[in-house]
Amino acid sequence: MSGRARRLLVALSIVALAGASFAGEIPQAERRSGYELMSRETRAMQDDDTANPGMLAVLEGGALWARKTGAGGRACADCHGDARAGMKGVAARYPAYDATLKRPVNLEQRINLCRTERQQAPALAYESRELLALTAYVARQSRGLPIDITADARTQPFLDSGRAAFYRRQGQLNLACSQCHDDHWGRRLAGNTIPQAHPTGYPVYRLEWQSLGSFQRRLRNCLVGIRAEPYEYGAPEMVELELFLMWRARGMAIETPGVRP
Amino acid sequence: MANALINVPDRARRGEIVEIKTLISHPMETGYRRSQLGARIPRDIIRLLVCTYNGTEVFRAELHPAITANPFFVFSTVATESGTLTFQWTGDNGFSVTETAAITVD
Amino acid sequence: MNRETSRREFLAGAAAGLGLGAVIAVTPAHATPQEMQDAIRKVVGSAPVTKGRVKLELPPLSENGNTVPLTVSVESAMTPADHVRAIHVFTELNPQPEVVTFRLGPRAGRARVSTRIRLANTQTVTAIGELSDGSFWSATAAVVVTLAACLEDA
Numbered sequence A: 001m002s003g004r005a006r007r008l009l010v011a012l013s014i015v016a017l018a019g020a021s022f023a024g025e026i027p028q029a030e031r032r033s034g035y036e037l038m039s040r041e042t043r044a045m046q047d048d049d050t051a052n053p054g055m056l057a058v059l060e061g062g063a064l065w066a067r068k069t070g071a072g073g074r075a076c077a078d079c080h081g082d083a084r085a086g087m088k089g090v091a092a093r094y095p096a097y098d099a100t101l102k103r104p105v106n107l108e109q110r111i112n113l114c115r116t117e118r119q120q121a122p123a124l125a126y127e128s129r130e131l132l133a134l135t136a137y138v139a140r141q142s143r144g145l146p147i148d149i150t151a152d153a154r155t156q157p158f159l160d161s162g163r164a165a166f167y168r169r170q171g172q173l174n175l176a177c178s179q180c181h182d183d184h185w186g187r188r189l190a191g192n193t194i195p196q197a198h199p200t201g202y203p204v205y206r207l208e209w210q211s212l213g214s215f216q217r218r219l220r221n222c223l224v225g226i227r228a229e230p231y232e233y234g235a236p237e238m239v240e241l242e243l244f245l246m247w248r249a250r251g252m253a254i255e256t257p258g259v260r261p
Numbered sequence B: 001m002a003n004a005l006i007n008v009p010d011r012a013r014r015g016e017i018v019e020i021k022t023l024i025s026h027p028m029e030t031g032y033r034r035s036q037l038g039a040r041i042p043r044d045i046i047r048l049l050v051c052t053y054n055g056t057e058v059f060r061a062e063l064h065p066a067i068t069a070n071p072f073f074v075f076s077t078v079a080t081e082s083g084t085l086t087f088q089w090t091g092d093n094g095f096s097v098t099e100t101a102a103i104t105v106d
Numbered sequence C: 001m002n003r004e005t006s007r008r009e010f011l012a013g014a015a016a017g018l019g020l021g022a023v024i025a026v027t028p029a030h031a032t033p034q035e036m037q038d039a040i041r042k043v044v045g046s047a048p049v050t051k052g053r054v055k056l057e058l059p060p061l062s063e064n065g066n067t068v069p070l071t072v073s074v075e076s077a078m079t080p081a082d083h084v085r086a087i088h089v090f091t092e093l094n095p096q097p098e099v100v101t102f103r104l105g106p107r108a109g110r111a112r113v114s115t116r117i118r119l120a121n122t123q124t125v126t127a128i129g130e131l132s133d134g135s136f137w138s139a140t141a142a143v144v145v146t147l148a149a150c151l152e153d154a
Helices: A012-017 A040-047 A054-066 A076-080 A107-118 A129-140 A156-167 A177-181 A215-225 A236-248 C007-018 C033-044
Strands: A096-098 A103-105 A204-206 A211-213 B004-007 B017-024 B046-053 B056-063 B072-078 B083-091 B095-105 C049-051 C054-057 C068-074 C084-091 C098-103 C111-117 C123-131 C136-145
Touching (some): A040 C068, A054 A076, A054 A129, A054 A204, A054 B004, A054 B017, A103 A107, A107 A129, A156 A177, A156 A236, A204 A215, A215 A236, B017 B083, C033 C084, C033 C123, C068 C084, C068 C123, C068 C136, C084 C111, C098 C111
Parallel strands (some): C049 C136
Antiparallel strands (some): A096 A103, A204 A211, B017 B072, B046 B056, B083 B095, C068 C111, C084 C123, C123 C136
């Protein structure tokens, strides 16, 4: 365990006040998944497909993938075929730019776009069991693959917006995401180790939730934690931040379904 | 709609001790939590997991609210003969799920 | 932090320190070590409980009290004449002392079971092994329980 991890974070107010001494962006070579900061037991839970509670959602997603639905009576499989081939690499590229909406959409939104436009089925609610299961199933097909987000002329403005949000102080605690996740990762906050905040394992089985949850749910937890108004599910700010964080994690391997404390 | 993940080896030698893993989705609501308005959220848990091997009970777990959501158990049984392992979970509010797994014993 | 501090007090303290205010509503009463002893008595009756033969594996530091992996095993040949009938697990500071009871027998091959439990506080967990000859054996393990830093509204 590094010395950095052993050091205790004395009080959050000190972090909030000592903004001047920030270290800045994490160098590419020093990026580490939250997986590496977890205890041996929690890592074992993620590694074993027969013991990972997130796999229950993946199983369910597989069943939903094959189920005919909507006015068209079509299943995801009818267009996309076997997800193991058809969905391989997809989650690694999301959030992705949607030419019709002229903005990036995340995986949950893409699934709902398919449902409403192609299957003539109602959109699934955010954090609903079905949407989580389908998202987990699709993302699982990219497990082990490197996150593949590149900025281009279309996505750059949204990426910049997400980046600005990451570095902006907000909330009653007047904290920026970067202050914990760039400057103090590896140190402790109320008994937990602060991760670098790479969304490599979403949807993730969070032990605190005792259930699977989306990246947006986790982000809302963070915002509540710094006493900032959490963005609504599906808000453009959420997707922009997700885009930035996935770009920041480019090259790191997808771990879905991840397990995190 | 609960779903379950069972891990049993497909085949084993007679007399071999085989490891069985079970994972089932269930919130295991303890009955001790309160909503934001202060009302107690009623208990809703799985109370029992029974595993039978060709009809004979070989393992039983009696659960209380301290078992984590999505209950997970690893236990073992001696591979005596080919046949079916049956897993039945029962609990509050009429919860009842049965799953089976086949095993071939040489 | 005093090891006796309850989860509620710790959270209130941590929340105040972080400026979070009260994030948790009223928490339930805790069982006491005495209630755990009573629960154990209900299982063993008047028989003595001897420390030994039971091995309780828990992480000394848990990242989240909601999910703590536990493995309990009892030395036994697991023959029809001499085997483990049951393993009972108890806690002293959860809202109720009983955690789980495993009923085994010679068909188990070995007396070793794993699961995941909830621990409301830093506390000691007790496992009681019940053998076919009517004897009871025990082991304990202490776990420090840490909490998530960034919670959500209920």
